[in-house]
Amino acid sequence: MAENKQYVSALDVGTSKVIALIGEVVADEINIVGMGLAESRGLKAGMVTNIDATAQAIHQAMSEAERMAECKITSVVTGISGNHIRSLNSQGVVKIKDGEVTKADIERAKDTAKAVNIPPDHQILHTVVQEYIIDNQPGVREPIGMSGVRLDTRVHIITGAVTALQNVQKCIERCGLKVDEIMLQPLVSADAVLTEDEKELGVCVIDIGGGTTDIAVYTNGAIRHTAVIPIAGDLITRDLAQALRTPYTAAERIKIFHGVALENLEGLDEMVEVPSVGDRLPRQISRRTLASVIGPRVEEILELTLNELRRAGFPEEVLTSGIVLTGGASLLRGVVELAEDVFNLPARIGVPQEVGTLSDRIRNPRYATVIGLLHAAKKRAQQNGISAGKPNRRTSNTVAEKPVISKNEKRPTPSPREDNEPNDLLLPPEPIPRKPSWISRTINWMKNNL
Numbered sequence: 001m002a003e004n005k006q007y008v009s010a011l012d013v014g015t016s017k018v019i020a021l022i023g024e025v026v027a028d029e030i031n032i033v034g035m036g037l038a039e040s041r042g043l044k045a046g047m048v049t050n051i052d053a054t055a056q057a058i059h060q061a062m063s064e065a066e067r068m069a070e071c072k073i074t075s076v077v078t079g080i081s082g083n084h085i086r087s088l089n090s091q092g093v094v095k096i097k098d099g100e101v102t103k104a105d106i107e108r109a110k111d112t113a114k115a116v117n118i119p120p121d122h123q124i125l126h127t128v129v130q131e132y133i134i135d136n137q138p139g140v141r142e143p144i145g146m147s148g149v150r151l152d153t154r155v156h157i158i159t160g161a162v163t164a165l166q167n168v169q170k171c172i173e174r175c176g177l178k179v180d181e182i183m184l185q186p187l188v189s190a191d192a193v194l195t196e197d198e199k200e201l202g203v204c205v206i207d208i209g210g211g212t213t214d215i216a217v218y219t220n221g222a223i224r225h226t227a228v229i230p231i232a233g234d235l236i237t238r239d240l241a242q243a244l245r246t247p248y249t250a251a252e253r254i255k256i257f258h259g260v261a262l263e264n265l266e267g268l269d270e271m272v273e274v275p276s277v278g279d280r281l282p283r284q285i286s287r288r289t290l291a292s293v294i295g296p297r298v299e300e301i302l303e304l305t306l307n308e309l310r311r312a313g314f315p316e317e318v319l320t321s322g323i324v325l326t327g328g329a330s331l332l333r334g335v336v337e338l339a340e341d342v343f344n345l346p347a348r349i350g351v352p353q354e355v356g357t358l359s360d361r362i363r364n365p366r367y368a369t370v371i372g373l374l375h376a377a378k379k380r381a382q383q384n385g386i387s388a389g390k391p392n393r394r395t396s397n398t399v400a401e402k403p404v405i406s407k408n409e410k411r412p413t414p415s416p417r418e419d420n421e422p423n424d425l426l427l428p429p430e431p432i433p434r435k436p437s438w439i440s441r442t443i444n445w446m447k448n449n450l
Helices: 051-069 103-113 162-173 185-193 196-201 233-244 248-258 287-311 335-343 365-384 438-449
Strands: 007-013 017-026 029-039 071-073 075-080 086-095 122-134 137-140 150-161 178-184 203-208 213-219 222-229 271-274 283-286 322-326 347-349 389-391
Touching: 007 051, 007 071, 007 162, 007 365, 007 389, 017 051, 017 365, 029 051, 029 365, 051 071, 051 162, 075 162, 075 185, 075 365, 086 103, 086 222, 103 122, 103 150, 122 162, 122 178, 122 222, 150 162, 150 222, 162 178, 178 185, 178 365, 185 203, 185 213, 185 222, 185 322, 185 365, 196 203, 196 213, 203 287, 213 287, 222 287, 233 248, 233 287, 248 271, 248 287, 283 287, 287 335, 322 335, 322 365, 335 347
Parallel strands: 007 075, 075 178, 203 322, 322 347
Antiparallel strands: 007 017, 017 029, 071 389, 086 150, 122 137, 122 150, 203 213, 213 222, 271 283
């Protein structure tokens, strides 16, 4: 019976982290049975810069997920991003044979719409149908079986650089895995966090990751525009490291655990310990000071997004449902209020929707992309009837053990957090508060007794 299990696997190869998820399809639902995390050091702005380092991170994350799921994965669905991504809207018109729309007519119309000029170093990633028009009747969602003479298909075409796609595929294949499909990250992120009503009314998803900010615009239930801005969370971290004169890893930890995007919020007088470079003693700064560094960078990312939307012909009036923020940087306190000020639209945090037995740990904007990839893997598996892996063979006397992480893979767990700060295993733990010095104790005694 165990051999009949249908597994699906998703791999999010990001600039800051690699996440692997393994799910088991049960009654049209996904039960997540395995998860792996690894720090990513081989990508910059969403593109591979070191194949060996990226392959090592993929192997570490996938091995951890396989141990947890007690299975062996052979193929994955993965995503891609980067400033090489291009998108355009196209249209194809064909004559309907026999007066009734068939699947062959739809494929011919799609092929006609794909006959557009794209750079020779690019290839088509996705051809997403926006709507069908039959004899000047717009808004047709399912045309098969309808009568007509002329079929008009409007599609959204997404292209990517051939070399960028090949590099991602090489990294995954080095780990002994087959790539079932490479998908655009903003598309799958949007599928994970949006509702159908939002897609109908008009909405913009902004996925602020580690190396790229991904944009997806929906109106009338269909994708209308996608774009990638090569500026994201790592810019915030680098500015923070320079402004505070602290190591990059410490700046990343401070950003995630204590980062604030607005200076005028309440409760920002709390002091945060900032490690210094070299042998210098750590310093204390307020969270309001952090906001003065982080806020302008987040505002810059949002303004670049607004300019991209206006350039593509999507003014704020079209986005009735407003803005949905997802990705790691969306967890910064005050980012929703800042987005509402920049776009003059309502905004919310996009959390992945329920997926079977999805745990609270994975219901986090950081995992929106990998959850969307898992959805896509499930659809593909159901269409083809193929499993992405097989359960490990065990004898009847073998007792299942919990997955063991080796010393090289062991990562400390952060301490409890405030607000909506994420629990990321890739981060070092919160520093232990130091005892006050004898000078501080003397001053406190004088205040209380004199």
